[in-house]
Every structure is written in structure tokens, then in C-alpha cells.
Amino acid sequence: MNDEEPIQNREKLVTLREDTVRFREDAVHLREDAAVSREQIICTANTEREASDGHLVFMREANAQLVISGIEAGRASQLKDEFLAMISHELKTPLSVILGWSQLILGGKLKQDDIRKGMQAIERSARAQNKLIEDLLEMSSMISGKVRLDMQQLDIVSLVSATVESMRPTAETKRIILQETTDREAGWILGDANRMQQVFWNLLSNAIKFTPSGGRIEIGMKQSGSFFEIRIDDSGLGISADFLPYVFERFLQAETSLARQYKGLGLGLAIVKQLVELHGGMVGAESPGINKGASFIVQLPLLP
Template identity: 40%
Template sequence: MKKPSKETLATLDRRNELEIYRRIFYASPDYIAFSRLSDGVFIDVNPGFERLLGLKREDVIGRTSFEVGIWPDDGGEQRRAYAAQLLRERMVRDYPGQLRTSSGTIIDVEASANIVEIDGEDVLIAIVRDVTERKRAAEALREADRRKDEFLAMLAHELRNPIAPISAAAELLKSVELDRERVLQIGQMIGRQASHMAGLVDDLLDVSRVTRGLIKLDIQTCDLHELVDEAIEQARSLIASRHHLLTVRTESGPTWIRADHSRVVQVIVNLLNNAAKYTPDGGSIALRIRYEGGMVALSIADNGIGIAPPLLPHVFELFTQAERSPDRSQGGLGLGLALVKNLVELHGGRVEVASTGAGQGSCFTVRLPALMEASDARPKPVPADRRTGELGGMTVMVVDDNVDAADTLASLLQGCGCAVTVCYDARAAMAGLSEGVPQACILDIGLPEIDGYALARHVRAQPGGNDCLLLALSGYGQPSDRIKAEAAGFDHYLVKPARLDELAGLLAAKSCSRTALKLVGGA
């Protein structure tokens, strides 16, 4: 068999090379175009070019890029820099730029190009990739990173705000002889600041639960009027401190809904607080309830600073809030409205915002499915003063390795008439239990050596232990913690800091069943 000559092999190699180029040319998802360097006329373009720019091959060949119209009107500087580098280096790699499609859309691209000689003529071979989505994603990551940094700065600011007066109050209580009235004022101030810090932590935990889908609703029949009354009571101090005029108007129609009582109250409180924070002193807030086509609509409108049009589409996103001034101590973390949106949607409703612009006020409207009649309305809660009055002589053991927390809680319970024993670790508590089990035990979970779960099981194992009301008190608030607490024998799970009225209510209702264990202050 005769061997092929060198000339034949070279011809075959060129043919193979051309075939490879041809396949790449037609198969590539990217734009590939050949054009004469002398006049810029297109020699050929591939299907990727047609897909990217929406132009047909036959309408492009024989015309220049200017005649085809693929350059944005403001792209002159980009084109000149691109051409200068090509002429200087005869190639470019991943050159950033923009092109215009046949529909007029401007897209972000990266171009790589070479100048090669074909049959004695310089030909430009350009490969262009659409990076619009990649660039948009990168910009979104940069924006998220910027908002994260702003959020951390706001978090530090918001935490320092209450810490400063609490620290000052502690020094004042140590260094000055104070009368009872002054001590009461300082105590109230500390309580307000501690509640503010607890609210920040609760918001952070709620955001975490919502984003991970861990919120579980306790659905029951509720009258929206009662939820509004409770929310107004919680928001009253902030509204009063800014001297706002709050008006409430209810139009005819059903106001019963199927909802989680505490979560809907949380939604309304967040909207009222938002209105109060962003309305200057002496402003007005109007709350309106009405029935609209199977939905109960609750609107909260204010005459505050309003929302600028660029911010309006983003107000329900995490960490978004109006621009803060240095003296705006109530700015918050930008979590409240994100929680509002998620909680409302979990109830099968929707929330909307309207504002005509900065300085024009804003209006938030929540719509929830209405019930035409209520058959199992929620009983009204027992007032806190009635609860505390029922605790006289009740024996309670408090176990917490945080000495200050244990002693303070004991003092509060003693003020309600309870006989309180305090232990700072589980072994001391076990020793005390050997002398008799109290009517109620309030146990921290994160105890050293022996945790609160093990201690709870020990209580249940004692004579009379099954009759003891067991309350878990912990800084942990995840659903898994509640499940562990229930398995250990706890009746209720409270998240620190527990409110006295909540605690007193549970103690007063000592006969309640352990099967109704709930995470108080959590999900």
C-alpha cells in the first residue's frame, strides 16, 4: 500500500482543521463573527450571533456593525478603546462592553478577538459572550454584601443604645443614695431598654425561622378588633412619646379571621411602630378596618417622611429601611416589614404599600381572608393583675446559674406573694427537692454539669413530682428545644427574658395539661 505524500498529509490536516473550525463555528452558543479589518464588513456570522442579537445572517453579511446597529448610542468610548487595543496587540481577551439587540435591549458582553491573515487580507475573528445575568448576579452579591455591612453596623448601634443607659443606671444605683421614687424611675428605664433589646433579638430569631420555613402558626378564630386593641396597647408608649394622634375607624362588615393571635398582633405592632418611627413628632396615624370582597383589610396610614420611589419596591426586603439620620435612635434593623410580609403570606393574605414620595406619608394595607361568622372565638386573656393576685403562698423553685437573673426573678415572684427557693446549679436543686417538691419549678436549660432537661426528669421522678408545674426558662428558642423540653416533662417553654404577666399567668393556671406545651415568646 502506497504511503500518502507529505503534501497530501498537509492537505488532510488543513481539511481536518477547517472541519473542526466549522463545527465549532456552528455549534458554539456564543456569538462568532468574521469581518474584514479594512472596512469592518461582516464576512460571516454563526447561529450564536443570530440568537444573541436577534439578527438574521443574511441581513448581516456584507454590512458593517454600524450599519447593522449593534452598538449602543453612548458606546463610542468603548469602541475606540476596543479598536485601539486590537490594532496595538492584534488580539483582546474578555473585553467588557455592551451591545444592542434587534429589539433595542442593551446587553452586557465580554469579547475575545484575534486579527488573522487569510489569503493576504487581515480578518477579525470575534467571539462574544452574553454576561448580562452574570453581571447582574455579581451586582446583587455586592449589594447584598453592602446591605449586610450596613445591617451589622445598625445592629451594633441598636444594641449600644440600650446598653448605655442600663450601664449608667447600674453606676447610679451603686454610687448615689436614692429615694424610692428615683429608684422606681431607674427601674422603669432599665425595663424599657431591656424590652427594646429583647425585641431586637426576637426579630432576629423570627427572621431566621421565617427564612428557614420553621414558623408554625397556632390558628384559631380571632376578632380583628381585639387584635388591634392589643397591638395599640403594645405600641402606645412609642406613639405617645412622639405625641402622635392615632385614630381608629371601622367600617361595617365581618372582622373575624382564622389566624395566629400573637403573630397577627405582631404584624399590626410592627406597622404601628414603623409609622411612629418615620412620622415626625406631632404627626398623625390613621388605622382603618374594612371588608373587601371576602377579605378583611387593615390599613395604617401616616403623614410622615414617606417613601422615595426607588425604595418603594424594596421596603419588604430584609435589612431595607429609609435613610437614617445620625439622631434617629429608633431606626431599627430593617427586619420588621420583612417579617410583616412573610407572616401575612403565611396566613394566606397579602400586604401592600403606597406612598406618593418623600415627605408625603405612607399607607400599609394588610388583607386577610374573612370569616362570615365565628363559632369558636378566642377567650379573652386574664388580666395580669388578676393573675398575680392568685399566686399568694405558691411554692416555687427557681434554678439558674446566672445569679443576677435568678435573684431578680425570685424577687419579682416574691412580690407576687410566692414562697421562692433559689438554686444556682442542678445539684443544689436536687438536694432541695429531696426535702419536698414545690408547686412549681422554673428551670434554666443551659445549666453546668447537669442541664435543665435532666433536672426536669429528676423532678418528675420524685414523689409528687408529676403534680409540679415545670417551666423551662432559656435563651434558646428553636422548635427542637421545645420538643426536647416536652420529652423531658416540661409543661411550658419560656424564652428569656420572660414577661412577668406571662409567667404569672402560667403559674396561676397551674392545673393546665402538659399536652398543651407551647413555646412562649417563640415559634
């Protein structure tokens, strides 16, 4: 062995150690890279699974919404068909009376008293048909937002009292008592006189229509906080608990044998609600049940 061999061996040993260290470092790096790759694969898999789950949830919700939309579309179509059938019937009924009596009168064979009865029937039917058409036009204007209010300071007590007096002859023909109680100290609002008169005419005529002969209707007016409250209580047909939440809906009428005896499109109370809310007020209905009467309460903001 020469003198250079130990040195060469030491150099080889150092080189081997360095290679071993580098190998270990490379192995550590490889393990770290493998761990990172595993984490990335796991994250990607989780993300894909979450996306897949989210897609499934979205698809389920979309399918459920399609089913609901289909049901609603079917219901809307059914309501449209029912409405068209109802309006055709309601408009045709007074028209049939008008045509029938017109033909009898023009035939020239009726007595004078019968002619007079026929003319009265024609007038009543024409007024009824005119009211139906007015209600349809009124609701159409409200739905399209074309209602314009002529807002002025109104003595609401005087307006309601005048409406009550205008309806009194109609009530008297059915022997219905109209009783009015009023707090006359507070009754000024900002509103459209014609529209407000329409509101209370609709409510009173509705109460008279559904109150049997010999019944009673009470109209109370008072201040309630910053509002003026008008309450109309009748002893009439009443409203079932099931129908009460829908009493102000358009084109709806209670499906009772007695309620179906009365004509109309079911627009009167819907118009009342729209007009009251346009004045910044509220309207509600109460009833203990069928044949136990009903109450309608209108609240309108008082002038300061």
C-alpha cells in the same frame, strides 16, 4: 481482408462504445461523489463554525455571568459587613445605657429620684434590646421555615381594635390621635391570633414612631371582595419614591437624616410581610413622598 475482420471491428466498436458509456457513468458518479463530498465538507465547516460561534457565545455569557456573580458576591459581602456593624451598634447602645446607670446606682451617690430615673432607663434599654433579639430570632425562624401557625377562626375586627387600644397610651404620650373606622359586619378570617396581633402591633408602633408629635393615624377596616382590608394611614415621615419598592426588605431602612434618628434593625416590616403571606394575604405600602405620610394596607382572605 478476411470475413472475420468486419465482425472483429464491430465487436471492438461495441466494446469501445460500452467503455465510453461506462466512462461517462463513472464520471457522473465521480461528479456526484464530489458534490456530496463538497456538501459534507460545507456542512462540516458550517457545523464547526456554528459550534465555534456557539462556544464563543457560551464563553461570553459565562464570562458575563462570572462578572455578575462577582459583583453580587461583593455586594453580599458588603451587606453582611454593614449588617454586622449595624447590629453591633444597635445591641451595644442599650447595653451601654444599662451598664452606665448600673455603675452609677451601685456607686451609692445618687439621690432617690435619680435612682428611679436610672432604673426606668435600664428597663427601657433592656426592653429595647430584648425586642432586637426577638426580631432577629423571629426572622431566623422565618428564613429557615420553622414558623408554625395555630390557625383558628378569628374576629379580625376585634383583634385589630384591641391592638389599637393597647397602643393608644403610647400614641397619647406623643399627642398623636388614633382614629378607627370599622365595618363590623365582615371580619372573620382563619389565622393565628398571636401572629396577627404581632402584625398590627408592628405596623401601629411603626406609624407612631415615624409620626411627629401632634400627628394623626387613621385605622380603617372594611370588606374588599373576598378579602378583609385593614388600612393604616399616618401623617408622619413618609417614604421616598426610590425607597418605596424596598420598604419590606430585611435589614433596610431609608437613608434620610430623619430616618436615621430612629433605632432598629429594619426587621419589623419584613416580619409583617412574612406573616401576612403565611396567612394567604398581601401587604403593600403607599406614600406621596417625604414628610407627606404613609399608608400600609393589609388584605387577608375572609372565611366563606
